Amino acid sequence: MTSTLPAVTAAKVPAQRRPAPTTRPTDRTEPPRRLRSSRPDLLLCGVLLVAILVVQGWNIADYPTLSDDEGTYLAQAWAVQEGRGLAHYTYWYDHPPLGWIQIALLTWIPSLVSPGSMTVGSMRLVMLAVSAVSAVLVFVLARRLALPRWAAGLGMALFGLSPLSVVLQREIFLDNLAVMWTLLAFCLAASPSRHLWHHFGAGIAAAAAVLTKETMLVVLPAVVVTMWRHGHRDTRKFALTGAVTACVLIGFSYPLFALLKGELFPGGGHVSLWDGIKYQMSRPGSGFILDPGSGSYGVLHSWLYYDRVLPLGGLAGAVLLLATWRWSVTARALAGPALAVAVLALVAMRPSGYLPAMYVIGALPFLALVLAGATASVAHAVLRRRRGEGENRYVTGGRYALAAVLVLAAGAYVVPRWYDGDRTAVTADANAPYRAASRWLSTEVADPAGTRVLVDDALWLDLVHAGYRPGLGVIWFYKADLDPAVTRTMPHGWRDLDYVVASPTVRRDAADLPAVQDALRHSTPVATFGTGEDRIEIRQIETVAGGPR
Template identity: 50%
Template sequence: MTVLELVKPVQEEPVQAPKDRSDLYLSVALTTVVLALLAWNITGFPTASDDEGTYLAQAWAVQHGKGLAHYTYWYDHPPLAWIQLAAGSWLPGLVAPGLIAVAAGRIAMLPLQAAGLLLVYVVGRRMGLPRWAAAAGLLTYGLSPLFLTMGRQIYLDSFAVVWLLAALALALSPRQHLWHFAAAGAAAAVAVLSKETILLILPAVLVAMWQNTARSTTRPWAFGAFASGLVLVGCFYPLYALLRGELFPGEGHVSLIGAVQFQLGSRSGSGSIFEAGSGANSLVRSWLYYDSVILVAGVAATIAGLAIRRLRPVSVAGAILILVALRPGGYLPAMYVVQVLPFFALAVAGVLAWTIGRLDRWFKWGAIALAVVLAATVVAPRWYVGDRRALTANDNAAYVQAAEYLRAQPPSTVVVDDVLWLDCVNAGYPEQRVIWFYKLDLDTEVAARLPGGWRDVDYIVSTPAVRQDPGTLPTVTALLENSTVIASFGPADGLIEIRQVLKEPQ
């Protein structure tokens, strides 16, 4: 070694600049705040619905190896959402065994909703929104009284929309790796297998991929990878039906295609949203009652966003959902708005950012000041009323009392709605002797268990869900007419009655 080599300065390794984690810290902090509001009083508000109980009971069936549902699975919805629910719905019951089943299931939904909030922020940033606008989108979504109401409930739509947001985030990936696009296809397939109606807004993911890829290089490969992921994951559902001999309609069995035909053609519609008194009109009015701000602003921003390139993916999703809701005569479910909210929130934040970004400095500060004033004087008071009710109301007290009463009774043959079905099973009632009221008249297997008809039932629990369609279920009607109240809970509009069946008709 020479003297020059000895005195040669040692070259230091280049120091890498620390990664900017501002987006991570901001999104996690905001999600934590919204999640705390979502969790606060989640067991008390809103009132438990029969749909929630149904999905939770189906998750229970998966957990206990009893198939895809607690009754005959008839392909009414793809099963992947409640399979996901089954993975975590058992945990809250271990921590707080006194909770009614639906309350425990709602708590199990919180990690999913946290993922959805974070993905709203990620999609906003990957669309090119500034940090403040992505944060505004997250808060617009998360603080809406509609989200603090519907987001608490156990709905298949919540699973589907989170997976579709994941597909959008992957399709907008700045790295543009092929596996990102394949993963976007797989996520889109999981979304569809969680709730089939999300299929209608898959064009939003395709628009995002089209804008994020170059025509001559990555675009053909990206769409090929996406299609591969979509088909490879999505084919498992029809394959499952085919292997069970239940793909096509036939005598003596349910079928996937038969269920699709029912959903598309045989199901009674909700009427037009413009027709006073129709189911669709009443439903839209109820959504507007909870939060007219995000719905009205969301529709306007969605239409405007179609003309703004970076907002086009979420605007396409929102526009399709608007058009589907506007179609006359179609079926509009109560939980449909769950799919709408994140896309409306991102469109509102995006249009606001686009508008402010095109003003000069003085007008920009004026526009920001105006937005703050409007938020404080128009939005905040409206949201305060709805959010305050979500944080304080106790609408499930009657269900809690009824569940406690049933747990204390010796097992018997009891007819209940699906909110209480799992509570009875968990309390030790034989599964075959706890009957979901719908199945009494609609499932021949259940009817075979009761050769004496309604006389083989000991008790019926009369809830608003049981009483909602008087006369359409003959056996349920007979049970209500030939029973006497032995316990009742709750106010008149949410009355729950434990009724003992009289073996001889009155």
Template identity: 50%
Template sequence: MTPLLFLVVAVRAWNIGNYPFPNDDEGTYLAQAWAVQHGELAHYTYWYDHPPFGWIQLAGLSWLPAWLLPDLPTFVHGRIAMLPVVAAGAALVFVVGRRIGLGRPAAAVALLLYGFSPLAVTLHRQIYLDNFAVVWALAAFALALSPRRHLWHHVAAGSAFALAVLSKETIAVLLPVLLVALWQGSHRRTRTFSFAGFGSGLVLTGLFYPLYALLKGELLPGAGHVSLLGTLKFQLGGREGSGSVFTDGTDAHRLVLDWFARDPYLLVGGCAAAVLALAVRRLRPVALAVVVLVAVGLRPGGYLPQMYVAQLLPFLALALTGLGHAAIGRLPARHRKAARLRLVRPLAGTALFAAVVVAIAPHWYAKDRTTVLGDDNGVYYAASAWLRTTPVGDRARLRVVTDGVLWLDAVAAGYRPGTGAIWHYKLDQDPAVTAKIPRGWRDIDYVVSTPALRGERQHLPTLRDLFAHSDPVASFGEGDGRIDVLKVRKQGEQ
């Protein structure tokens, strides 16, 4: 497993800062990790939209890249911090594969399918909470299926799954599947104790989050504050959906088409294998995980996030490999008539692996090559360097508007968090910010115009005014992906 892990991590690390193009979610999670490290407020108001454990973990991992490579843009520090998460997830795919009955070669194939899928290579580079949640969920499955059937393994499985939910709440849909795995992994004489221990670990660990909200007076909805239950109600029933996956033109339809364009083989093959693998008892937990996650993703009217498929990928790889392993296992171990074909199963396994490689390798190579050689983010490198190095006066007294990705770079350059470095969305949305800029756009000095800002200016009046009353002083890149630094014209300037 170890050489394969080095290979998988190397593919993620190669060109990690230059592809794919960063988005505001990455900036938000990294800023929240920075807030944990420094005891400050991030640019994004916390309203219980996600549990905090994901960026607490990110805070523990991201300080080292920031210390070793301070001149890189901050989002690159966050992406480098995701590499240990990638290694842990890939190792746990191997471990879970072994615990559902795969031999070492088959478990290694599952690791490779997971490690080199173009979807995984791209999503694992980005700063997503789902990547943390998947690691803890896989750890929970590995503990629930432990061959030692130790009670404390089952208690730890409950705690691990609670940490998965506290990293990204959407993975909670896998709880019934994990209970199936625990049923299979426990001894019938001690199963009651195993489930009690699992429940104790799950509840006692998971209760930290509602306890945190209760102690802050933010568990129940009320006037003048956010709340855990109020946000949960919004997430379940009040949030605008992505439309039906099966309706042309909806956000969900476009997103799923993008997933299939990147890797149709693992998605189609893994889903088909999961349906067939339901008939194989030892494969049932991973097959059920695929079925449940796909059913949740296909529900009509729900919200389908871009990174949702990251939760599905390890179980697709395990289901596909597990079904092939089970099919080969039904062959005779030795051919009865031909002495030259004494080892039927190894030959069949090798042939099946070769067929899979021939089928998927050209597509995967092309997509992964784009990832490891792409150069989409030079504009963010240049804008980050401009913020840090260009003489503009006393940055502690100036105000600059940025998107979520560059906000932390502005803070690192010396602009005051929140009132000096201002996230563009808060110009018209946050009373604490608007109180500091009573004259609106006239109180701003610079705007770092990124694609995200230009896409929002029609919806935010102050941002629209800033674009109308500013001039470019620096420009990086060209076309829709360019970044412009705009200086706001002051009174009397032409």
């Protein structure tokens, strides 16, 4: 037996309007509750990730030029792997050691398989894993901050494919690892599920970021803002207290480490954390960033040489979002990243501050996010829906035409410049002089084990693998002046050396190192690789009579 519902006549139910939607359109889309449940998100993120890894990985060992900082961090990681302590020389408290401990873990398997391959050029490949994680975290964070899918993809592409990012993210810098931990802290702070352990995890990740590179400390207020905005009203204060407590307790492990070693305060015969902090706070500044005669101005222009779109566009995007914070939902959602950009910009503009070239790495993900968010906000303003009294009316063809013109204009400006910059990164060979110098010192010196040579750290591990004695045979040039454990082995100064490798770094920094100056002054080039300021000279130390040994 079947039953049917009774028919409803017009007399029983009066005609009425179709109910209007209960929600109002906004300039953002709702974030997916789980990224893995959204196939379009996964597809877009995966395609962009492959593109980023190809561009960043291609020619990674040959461009950019090897830097002394890269060699230092890798040599310190090698010392950790070899059980030689926290550094390949006397560890002093310039940076917390967590950064190169992570590098040691990343390079452990490659060095185990092929110990001789643990050199700066080849080990740059491990940075691809860090770049991959960071790029995915940028996409996840953008979606959790309610950016539409296309804007999240734009932010990921800006972060991973900008020529400035390609150059700096290839290098073995602590900043790249610290950015990964900072992005993880933001993602946990913006978790849509609002679990308390996510907020505690954000505090732990923030502490790991600071212990990797201490400059990330200035970004922590932005993490707090993000956590406050995305936390549940009933548990917000408790979650924030727990996150701050976790961050502070883990952060205090560094001074506790120094205290337990008896190296917290200065004393006879040992380094100290206090001296390290005092050095960092009192080191000569590089001048005001907008003063054409300052070192900071040169650093700024080195960034803009690679890319103007991400630094300047991201800064403009942050200003736009902060200015429209009261009435723009997108601006409020991106308050944390916009605040991070503002704080990092203000720190960089200190008239007496020191501005290293890798400083901008900490700002790259936030510049990308706010630029993508500002673009989404402007796009909504141009293409927003208009609601009539009884029906929805979509944007007119003129608005779409205007949007198309803006997109084409932006593409016409950005694509050629990024193409040139990225093409240089995947084709240029900037490290041929280093490879040639390493090969010469490995094959032309008769007794590597009995030879003493000053080098920058970019070549240090190469020569260790070639048979030179680590620490006393192959000597990081700074230590000839600054480490008593090394200077004690050089009672006759430059006369106790056989060679000095005059790389651009050695020639530049020798002005403040008397022993290195003497070695350069009393040596004769026996091999030169490259030309101009980028050349590398292998100089043999002269005998007392004035001739080469």
